[in-house]
Amino acid sequence: MRLPASLLAVTVGGLAAIFILKFSLSAFVVSQTPVGCSAVTTSGLVDPSETVAIWQNHPLVPPQAINDSAVAYRPEPGADQVLGANNSRWIEVDLGRQKLIAHDGDQIFLESLISSGLGNRTPVGEYRIWYKIRSTKMEGGNRLTKSYYYLPNVPYAMFFFGSYGIHGTYWHNNFGNRMSHGCVNAPTPIAEKLFYWTDPPLPEGKATVTATAENPGTRVVIHN
Numbered sequence: 001m002r003l004p005a006s007l008l009a010v011t012v013g014g015l016a017a018i019f020i021l022k023f024s025l026s027a028f029v030v031s032q033t034p035v036g037c038s039a040v041t042t043s044g045l046v047d048p049s050e051t052v053a054i055w056q057n058h059p060l061v062p063p064q065a066i067n068d069s070a071v072a073y074r075p076e077p078g079a080d081q082v083l084g085a086n087n088s089r090w091i092e093v094d095l096g097r098q099k100l101i102a103h104d105g106d107q108i109f110l111e112s113l114i115s116s117g118l119g120n121r122t123p124v125g126e127y128r129i130w131y132k133i134r135s136t137k138m139e140g141g142n143r144l145t146k147s148y149y150y151l152p153n154v155p156y157a158m159f160f161f162g163s164y165g166i167h168g169t170y171w172h173n174n175f176g177n178r179m180s181h182g183c184v185n186a187p188t189p190i191a192e193k194l195f196y197w198t199d200p201p202l203p204e205g206k207a208t209v210t211a212t213a214e215n216p217g218t219r220v221v222i223h224n
Contacts, residue, residue, distance in 0.1 A: 036120070036163030037154075037183040039136040044207025046135045050152035055171040057146055062153045063170055066135055068192065086199055090219040091166070093184055095122060098176045100166070100186060102194060109197060112190040115169070115179035119147060122182055122222060127160040129198055129217030134207040140181065149181065156191035158198060160220040167191055 041047070046066055053062040088105040095116050102109040116122040138154050141147035151171060159165035168188035172179055179185055186194070196202065198218040200211045211217040 036161075037138045037157075037165060037167070037181055038140065038163040039131075039133055039157060039159070040139050041135075041137045041152075042133070042208065044134045044136065046153050047137070050137070052150075053152060053171060054148065054150040057148070060171060062151065063155065064153070066153075066155050068196075069189070086218070089197065089199070090221060091194070091198070093122070093166075093220065093222040095124070095222065095224050098178070100184065100190070102197065110190060110193060112187060113175035114166075115172070115175050115177055115185035117180050117182040118178040120182035122180070122184060123161055123164060124222050124224060125161070127220045127222070128211065129158045129160050129200070129220060130211045131159040131165075132195060132198070132200065132202060132209050132217075133157050133159075134195070134202070147181070155188055156195040158191075158195060158217075160217070166194065166220075 046064065048064045050062055051064075053060050088103075089109070090103050092101040092103060093099075093114065093116070094101070098113055098116060099111060100114045101111040134157075135153050135155055136157050137150075137152040139150050141149050155168035155170075157165050157167035164182055164184075166184040166186055168191035169175075169185040170188060172185070173187070175185070175187060200209050200215045200217055202209050
């Protein structure tokens with residue numbers, strides 16, 4: 001039995017519409033998939049008006065201040081004028097063991113469990129820190145896939161590859177397990193020490209710094 005032409009047209013049209021809708025939703029989800037952890041704010045200052053953060057669809061309270069404690073790791077006054085990276089210092093991120101190790105020559109400055117990317121894997125390779133910001137807002141993900149996050153006042157962010165970076169973490173303490181959207185989540189005290197230990201050094205009185213050819217950032221090596 002053959003379908004009437006009008007009914008056939010409606011059927012084909014309906015199937016086409018479903019296909020287009022599925023394709024559009026898929027494209028939307030892909031386009032909204034968080035990559036890394038882009039810094040939304042650029043002042044580097046804590047915003048005390050931000051009183052609500054969102055992580056995994058749950059609200060929480062972001063820090064209202066950053067109280068530096070790693071005095072021993074801050075540059076001396078005027079150190080920002082001394083150009084050139086300390087090549088004996090480098091950061092190793094072991095994705096298999098979910099561990100960060102900061103090397104200083106043949107010594108270990110510190111090591112810590114971290115949380116690397118879960119949905120978007122942290123990229124493997126060798127990089128250099130290109131931008132540091134003392135505090136920033138991070139926002140991304142997709143509400144449809146329950147991956148949306150809104151995280152103001154993220155402390156001690158050190159970006160090594162585009163929007164991928166190492167930073168402090170206040171929204172979970174499940175270190176040793178993959179949790180992030182691509183960045184390296186570190187305990188905040190660890191991120192603070194790294195922030196002042198790595199190059200480029202933060203100029204006195206400033207909250208951000210960008211590496212240059214003359215003042216390159218610390219090497220970051222990420223492997224499985």
